Amino acid sequence: MFERFLRAVASRWFRLVLVVLIVLSVQTTFFAEVRPFGFAVQFIAIFVASVGCTHDVQTGALVGLISGLMYDAVLATPLGISALVFGAIGALAAFLMQPFRDPTWWLRLLAISVVAAFGEVLMPVVKSVVGLGGWLNLRIVGAALVTFFGALVVSAPLMPVSRWTLQERVGRGD
């Protein structure tokens, strides 16, 4: 029993939850206050996209769903909306990287930025689908652009973090 608990704690998924907690805290403090042109850079969406770009589709989707559920828990929006959006962008980021055998660093950077910005477009669409209208306006463009340029800056250090978070260790974890 205790052995199983230790294995669970040492697993990459437990590590992921801890890292997402830290990413989420940076999102709700620093990036909630530092708002270029009045828009918040979606640091957590960039993290999910960087996981997608450095792993496969399934890992990207799963990390997106977990991160999104945690993000929803601190927002006033219905629980589950961010989970669906981030699940989609995690999978999309990995899907975009699939045609490339060994993508260059700048290609990953670009993919992360595009996908994270797409998340800002997808969020109000999903909100509208569940009946929370009023966000589908030109403001989306500003939010997407700020997240795009923000991702160009912060995704470079996030890629090694996402690799470290989800690396599998032989004989431990999974």
Place this chain on the structure above:
Amino acid sequence: MARTRTNLTRAIVLLALAAVFFITLDLSGSGSTSNVRRAFDTIFAPVEGVARVVTRPLSNAWEAVRQYDEVVDENDRLKEQVALQEGAAVAAAASVRLSQELLALNGLPTLAGINSVTAQVIGETPTNFSQTVEINQGSDSGIKVGMPVLNAAGLIGKVTEVFADRALVMLISDPDYALSVKVVTKSSRTPVTLPPLPTEDAPTVDSVLESTNTSSTSSTSSTTTTILGFTPGTTTIPPEVVAGAGGGSNITVPLASQLAVRETGILEGRGPGTRPIVRFLDASTRGSAIEVGAPIVSAGGSRSLAPPDIVIGVVSRVVERLGTAGPVLEIDLVADLSSLSFLRVLLYQPITESGR
């Protein structure tokens, strides 16, 4: 390897279904999602606290670089404004007090009878698609979901999530926010001016106050009233108001039909940077024209989210529509939602939100 992939797929399907399930629960107003949030907050709050301490210097540096010139200009402007407002504030305070006394005399509800909690804004929304702020008071201070939140200027929103020592406030500009409001419009008819009454026929202040459940002493020019729940004060009545006094001046009698018309409608937020609107104006009372600058106050009522007569804003534009749809009013809010600091949460929970 294949087993791991199958497990991952199962986990994805399970989490996606859980997300859809939670959305359904949350939109149907279930309280169980609030429990999930509270449980998560227990773990997340300490981490967020540490992150706030670490990132605060960086945020402050950003604000300092971005807003220094604006802050200096604003400070100069505000000093001038404060000097202008000081005189007006004294007169306004006297008017508010008089109004509260009159409302109490007539048994009408006032904000003075509702307790409140002062809170400070400690965080903004981390997302671009919701308009919320975080305050540093929660259920420990008696705050509950649905309670209206004000700043010094007027209504700014309502409480949507409550934790032990903090709460989330949805701002009035959020598209999910809606509130029944009154538009106070001027009557199109002019009041009737009557010649002075003979002194013996005129109603005195004594006769008016005797019919109420208060103790009072009065003379022709001043009256002192003691009203339950209010600090006693002296109200000076101008001599010309009392018929027959002061040399028999004319009396302006506003008939009930000539008082300010209060039209009711629904105020809806439209996102940041866009003015909220008032729709669904009551067709039965829409006779009088609504003018730009007409004040908007909360309508109150047993099912309303806020008590009556909280100042919200003024009409900035009237968009006429064809048919019976009625006009749509664009509102300039009196509260500046972009720079909120200290807020007041009224401990008034509407019936519609009770039990949450």
